Amino acid sequence: EISPAVGSQGLVVLGSRSGRLHVLGHRGYPDPHAVERFDGLPLAERTPGAQVLSTGVPAFFDSRQELERLYPSRYAAPDGFAAWAYLPLIASGRPVGTCVLAYAEPHPFPADERAVLTSLGGLIAQALERAQLYDAKHQLAHGLQAALLPHSLPELPGIEAAARYL
Numbered sequence: 001e002i003s004p005a006v007g008s009q010g011l012v013v014l015g016s017r018s019g020r021l022h023v024l025g026h027r028g029y030p031d032p033h034a035v036e037r038f039d040g041l042p043l044a045e046r047t048p049g050a051q052v053l054s055t056g057v058p059a060f061f062d063s064r065q066e067l068e069r070l071y072p073s074r075y076a077a078p079d080g081f082a083a084w085a086y087l088p089l090i091a092s093g094r095p096v097g098t099c100v101l102a103y104a105e106p107h108p109f110p111a112d113e114r115a116v117l118t119s120l121g122g123l124i125a126q127a128l129e130r131a132q133l134y135d136a137k138h139q140l141a142h143g144l145q146a147a148l149l150p151h152s153l154p155e156l157p158g159i160e161a162a163a164r165y166l
Helices: 002-004 048-055 066-068 111-148
Strands: 012-018 020-027 059-061 081-091 092-101
Touching: 002 012, 002 092, 002 111, 012 111, 020 048, 020 066, 020 092, 048 059, 048 081, 048 092, 059 066, 081 111
Parallel strands: none
Antiparallel strands: 012 020, 012 092, 059 081, 081 092
16 A cells, blocks of 8 residues: 555565565565565665665665666666665664665655655554564464463373363
8 A cells, every 4th residue: 555655666675684684575566586686685785775774864766877876786687667765664763674665767756755755664664563563472372372282182081182272
């Protein structure tokens, strides 16, 4: 729902874990393999996604030339897009990822649009943090339930036994 609302044709959400960026989801890329180059990028590498996450400052590239000028090694494989907005995802004061919005045509980013996209990055970060907390809580609960269930039940003649956690 984000891409149509902001007029972008592509979207990638990258999460930060263990010093690397990992693709959490994407939409709108004609070649899904183009997104794979984002997966596993070290945060120390000089890429726009890592840069915005480490500085906390969004980056807007209104043309491919501008992106290639600042990050010459960034585009070994073209993805078919012509403009990008890289938004840092910061929740509870800590970086959780980067959102990349891609545009099919060169796209100027006026100040009011930059403000909206920056605010949107904050909302996406909060949603991502909540989803990660929910997943962690769910995994913890599942692990506790599995640990509390007996590994096996005694076999008694004439009795069928079952166990479950309530």
